[in-house]
Amino acid sequence: MSNSFRSLHPDQRVLMGPGPSNVHPRVLSAMARPTVGHLDPWFSGFMEDLKELLRMALRTRNALTFPVSAPGSAGMETCIVNLVEPGDKVLVAVNGVFGKRMVENVVNAGGVPITLDFAWGTTIDPQQVEDALKANPDVKILAFVHAETSTGVRADAATLAEIGRRHDCLVLMDAVTSVAGIPVEVDGWGIDAVYSGTQKCLSCPPGLSPVSFSDRAVAAVKARKTPVQSWFLDLTKVMAYWDGSGGRSYHHTAPVNALYGLHESLVMLAEEGLENSWARHAAMHEELKAGLAGLGIEFLVAPESRLPQLNAIKVPEGIDEAAVRAHVLDRFSLEIGAGLGALAGKIWRVGLMGQTAQRSSVTLCVEAMRDALAAQGR
Ligand SMILES: *Cc1c(COP(=O)(O)O)cnc(C)c1O
Numbered sequence: 205m206s207n208s209f210r211s212l213h214p215d216q217r218v219l220m221g222p223g224p225s226n227v228h229p230r231v232l233s234a235m236a237r238p239t240v241g242h243l244d245p246w247f248s249g250f251m252e253d254l255k256e257l258l259r260m261a262l263r264t265r266n267a268l269t270f271p272v273s274a275p276g277s278a279g280m281e282t283c284i285v286n287l288v289e290p291g292d293k294v295l296v297a298v299n300g301v302f303g304k305r306m307v308e309n310v311v312n313a314g315g316v317p318i319t320l321d322f323a324w325g326t327t328i329d330p331q332q333v334e335d336a337l338k339a340n341p342d343v344k345i346l347a348f349v350h351a352e353t354s355t356g357v358r359a360d361a362a363t364l365a366e367i368g369r370r371h372d373c374l375v376l377m378d379a380v381t382s383v384a385g386i387p388v389e390v391d392g393w394g395i396d397a398v399y400s401g402t403q404k405c406l407s408c409p410p411g412l413s414p415v416s417f418s419d420r421a422v423a424a425v426k427a428r429k430t431p432v433q434s435w436f437l438d439l440t441k442v443m444a445y446w447d448g449s450g451g452r453s454y455h456h457t458a459p460v461n462a463l464y465g466l467h468e469s470l471v472m473l474a475e476e477g478l479e480n481s482w483a484r485h486a487a488m489h490e491e492l493k494a495g496l497a498g499l500g501i502e503f504l505v506a507p508e509s510r511l512p513q514l515n516a517i518k519v520p521e522g523i524d525e526a527a528v529r530a531h532v533l534d535r536f537s538l539e540i541g542a543g544l545g546a547l548a549g550k551i552w553r554v555g556l557m558g559q560t561a562q563r564s565s566v567t568l569c570v571e572a573m574r575d576a577l578a579a580q581g582r
Pocket of ligand 1: 302349351378
């Protein structure tokens with residue numbers, strides 16, 4: 205039998221979609237370093253360093269801070285299955301795909317979701333959250349998405365967390381797209397449970413989900429009356445692996461080389477400085493906005509709640525949305541994202557996340573869009 209299989213050589217794309225973002229060669233080469241046993245004494249020290257770097261990125265001193273060995277959705281599920289017991293009420297503010305996904309997770313965990321819907325493309329109204337919590341004093345958890353990648357909308361996380369705390373809720377925040385792209389202050393805002401992802405503004409390959417739990421949240425997990433419905437994501441079990449103080453014991457085999465990549469990306473973030481990373485994302489957004497204005501392209505989201513790292517822009521009248529994406533991918537090796545749900549065909553989602561948030565990507569994107577629109581007679 206002849207072997208027709210070959211080694212892989214994917215094209216080098218410029219990734220300006222909703223994630224993954226471009227991965228720096230330093231991260232890729234860190235991932236190519238020797239695999240060690242995941243209970244190796246050296247690896248134990250490495251895990252402690254990684255946890256400390258994550259605390260830097262999340263602005264927290266939470267002891268329970270570690271990367272879940274699975275993508276962002278698993279971080280979401282970790283937070284929900286551990287905090288929600290059957291019958292628990294969870295107020296979820298929904299203004300896009302990921303808020304909806306939270307509701308599904310609450311239902312699967314046996315919780316009772318109270319859904320507060322906001323039009324896609326608009327932000328979460330804190331007053332309505334406050335009113336809903338007043339009307340439902342037995343809500344245990346307030347959950348929201350900080351950076352809604354499906355629409356490019358930012359939530360006023362500080363205000364929402366303050367309201368949740370005042371109503372005696374645990375505050376759960378999706379920070380998958382926000383971490384390193386816009387300010388995230390887990391301790392400063394009083395967030396009790398947070399999850400992120402590696403492939404957005406941290407610019408790693410997909411597959412890991414940093415999570416962090418406050419002492420209040422850990423106490424809630426420890427006080428559970430019912431077992432956690434997931435074996436793999438059960439924090440009471442995972443903690444024994446990620447907590448170095450009691451001696452590590454086997455839970456699952458950590459994705460050793462993927463963790464090297466996350467470590468390197470966080471080292472690069474520390475070198476740049478977290479605030480500088482936020483400022484770079486904001487500056488590149490301004491440049492993209494100016495370039496797109498020259499093409500007559502408008503934004504979906506009101507200026508005050510726009511995410512710099514995820515630009516939802518309107519497809520001009522008479523333009524074939526999918527043909528533009530195909531054109532820029534084919535001619536410029538540039539990936540941009542499509543709209544989801546009700547916004548499909550109406551918007552593009554242009555990511556400026558992590559390593560992608562640099563001037564060369566902005567210039568390429570504006571030129572490629574100009575060319576694609578011209579190809580349709582614009
Ligand atoms: C990407 C994303 C997720 C899910 O992450 P995966 O790694 O795709 O599972 C969750 N929430 C938000 C806001 C995201 O952007």
